[in-house]
Amino acid sequence: MLLGVSVVVFAMVRAIPGDPAQILLGQAATPDQVADVRARLGLDQPLITQYLLFIRGALTGDLGDSLVVGQPVTTVLLERFPATLELTLAALLFAIAVGVPVGVIAAVRQYSLLDKITSVVALTGVSMPIFWLALVLVVVFTVRLDWLPFPGRVGGDVAFTSYTGLYLLDTLITLNFAAFWDVLRHLILPAVALGTIPMAVITRMTRSSMLEVMNEDYVRTARAKGVVPRRVVFRHALRNAMLPTITVIGLQFGLLMGGAILTETIFGWPGVGQIALESVNRRDYAMIQGVVLYGATFFVLVNLLVDVLYAVLDPRVRY
């Protein structure tokens, strides 16, 4: 799978028109200089050699130097990744914290007004262009209400030492609560914007799998035994209903990473998504290659994790 991904990434990046050596040197470069840089970048090697070098590099964490920034791609990615991770996790947390309870309530009270409203709102959430939602959130919560800051990850006057790159964690372990509060406030809008579509998807999935499970024999048995309704819902039904929901959550990661590009662009969030767009605009081969390869790898790994989680949660699944 990952091998296939690497071939596709390599092929796609090579298919991008424009000679990176030429771009690097600018229009004024002499052909000799261009040839020299091409040799240094390994671009004069046969494609298959280039691919093998690329694979060897990818496995050892060496993806070459970014043509534009001049730093190793891996360094740039590692530096940027925590910002994206923090944003993505916060968005996912928001999506789960809202999506699962609302889905459960909607299912338990099927056909109630609340259920109908939930269904419509969830479908609206799925249809929302997140770049628009992000802008509207800024209009409402920053401009109109002046509750939350925009843009960036942290206010200019806030100082703290960063160890992990996850600012929430950094400010927490250094017990710098003022900074923690500032970082948290910066995080809310982008996380909500990014988390809305996954939230809607999770709500829909939780609702429908809860409905299915609530009709199962073991739920009826539990009810007949006189188990209190709350326990039936949480203990008997929800645990089983969570399985499809978890699959969906895993799949949302791809969406979140795509959405991160839009969200980061709007909120001036210094993450991987921002650099993905930048590197495309500047034809930074090595950087695009790295971003796409790691993006896909991360996505595949998350889904692998979901499969493992499945086996843990569902005794019927054994590998």
Added chain:
Amino acid sequence: MAEARLPKGSGGGPVGGQDLAAPETVRTRSRWADVRQTFVSNRLALFGLVVITLFALMAIFAPWLAPYDPVRDQFLSERFAGPSAEHLLGQDELGRDILSRIIYGARISLTAGLAAVTFATVGGTIVGLIAGYAGGWTDAALMRLMDVLLAFPSILLAIVIVSILGQGLTNALLAVGIILLPQMARVVRSAVISVRERDYVEAERAVGASNYRIVSSAILPNSMAPLIVQATLALATAVLDVAALSFLGLGARPPSPEWGAMLTDAFRSGFGVFTEGQHAIIFPGIAIALSVLAVNFIGDGLRDALDPRRRR
């Protein structure tokens, strides 16, 4: 993911009529009348259909409906002027009439979405038919390729494709078509596999029909239902993704009144848009959200109508 389900009975298949799954009550309506009935009784789906029809009419009759020219009528002194009698939805960063731009934008955004889905549907059908019908290593190879494409976060893949093809609306919609293609292929393939071994396909084969004939007269019509549902839902995604690419500056370019491009133009004009030009952000977004929502309602309605197991 919605799995493709078997259509009960057959629309145009040679051995149509009653299926093995016995209905609880005897129905005398034809299958399509039944589908129509279910769809129409779904108020959200009907609402979606009405909204999309209005958008389509808006796109077709744009020159007659729009009060101003979407590109040329610039009133620079009226930058971000709010909604008024002359400009119902206000003016944008160049003083252009937002209503007119949204009306003309419907042409671009909806056509682009439709074109992307058409590309994905045709391509996906071909891949799915070949994979499902041929089986064996052809199937394995094609579906592995589809899996690899699905392994990429979709917007990221679209961005890379656009950078290969070059920026612009046509390439953006091609990119969206490519990222949507694998899911269409999967739906068609699973539908094909589920009908491949049916008796009526066997019968065709027995009378010596060619592969082409078997596929076109027996397999394809019986794989239509899940394909239609998937294509409708994909249209919603396509409209969103094309707008997203334009927003990132990779699709429609200014001064095009494409909805995503309208948003990015307003956004990139500076922070002033948040304070004075809020309507320049809100209205184009509503156009995108409303059309996508309408298409999603239709898709959900179709799925409920075409899949007897999901009926309430």
